[in-house]
Amino acid sequence: MSSPPCVLVVEDETELAELFAEWLSEDYEVRVATSGEEALERVDEDVDVVLLDRLMPGLSGDEVLKRIRDRNLSVRVAMVTAVEPDFDVLEMGFDDYVVKPLFREDVRRLVHGLLERNEYDRTLSTLFARASKLAALESHKSEDELSESEEYTRLRDDFEQARDRIAELESEMNEDDFEAVFYDFNRVDL
Numbered sequence: 729m730s731s732p733p734c735v736l737v738v739e740d741e742t743e744l745a746e747l748f749a750e751w752l753s754e755d756y757e758v759r760v761a762t763s764g765e766e767a768l769e770r771v772d773e774d775v776d777v778v779l780l781d782r783l784m785p786g787l788s789g790d791e792v793l794k795r796i797r798d799r800n801l802s803v804r805v806a807m808v809t810a811v812e813p814d815f816d817v818l819e820m821g822f823d824d825y826v827v828k829p830l831f832r833e834d835v836r837r838l839v840h841g842l843l844e845r846n847e848y849d850r851t852l853s854t855l856f857a858r859a860s861k862l863a864a865l866e867s868h869k870s871e872d873e874l875s876e877s878e879e880y881t882r883l884r885d886d887f888e889q890a891r892d893r894i895a896e897l898e899s900e901m902n903e904d905d906f907e908a909v910f911y912d913f914n915r916v917d918l
Contacts, residue, residue, distance in 0.1 A: 732757050733756050734759065734774050734776050735756045735757070736758075736767065737759070737760050738762075738767040738779065738780045738784075738792065739784075739808070740763060740781060740785060748779060748835055756839065764784050764787025764791060765786060765787050767787075768787070768795055776843060777804045777839050778796065779838070780792060780806065780822075781809055782807050793821060793822060804823045804824075804843070805823055805824075806824040806825070806826060806838055807820070808830065824838065824842060851890055851893050852894060855887065855890040858887040858890060861883055862883060
């Protein structure tokens with residue numbers, strides 16, 4: 729059995745950090761950090777999602793986010809903050825930005841959505857890689873050669889499974905997650 733996804737809650741208000749951890753601990757491994765410095769000590773390649781307070785004494789959430797991205801960790805980061813977004817968010821490498829207060833279902837939905845988006849990205853990458861291999865083989869091999877190859881048949885099956893999983897993930901995504909994946913670039917006036 730695989731281990732549950734790991735969530736790092738970074739919040740300088742200890743009671744709020746513990747509350748978020750309690751809300752998430754039923755489904756996830758949860759780590760808590762109450763400062764930016766501690767967050768950088770606790771985040772590693774095992775962490776899947778970071779819920780990051782933006783305003784903390786000492787090392788701010790903005791700086792923690794920058795250092796996480798500089799370390800090239802494959803982690804989804806949501807800024808969870810009382811700070812209304814301003815144009816400075818354009819330069820920040822977060823995956824989601826939510827303004828407090830948050831309730832139990834908000835926090836659970838946020839983590840679930842980030843994990844879904846992560847799986848969607850990985851599966852889509854796998855789908856495209858397999859599609860490229862299939863296209864290369866199909867453009868250079870005869871139908872007979874393809875039908876006799878166990879490797880080709882296995883690759884075609886893997887491709888179809890990835891395609892089915894993409895469709896399944898899309899059907900499970902809520903509207904906000906779906907919009908985050910398929911942002912309508914036509915809404916932006918250039």
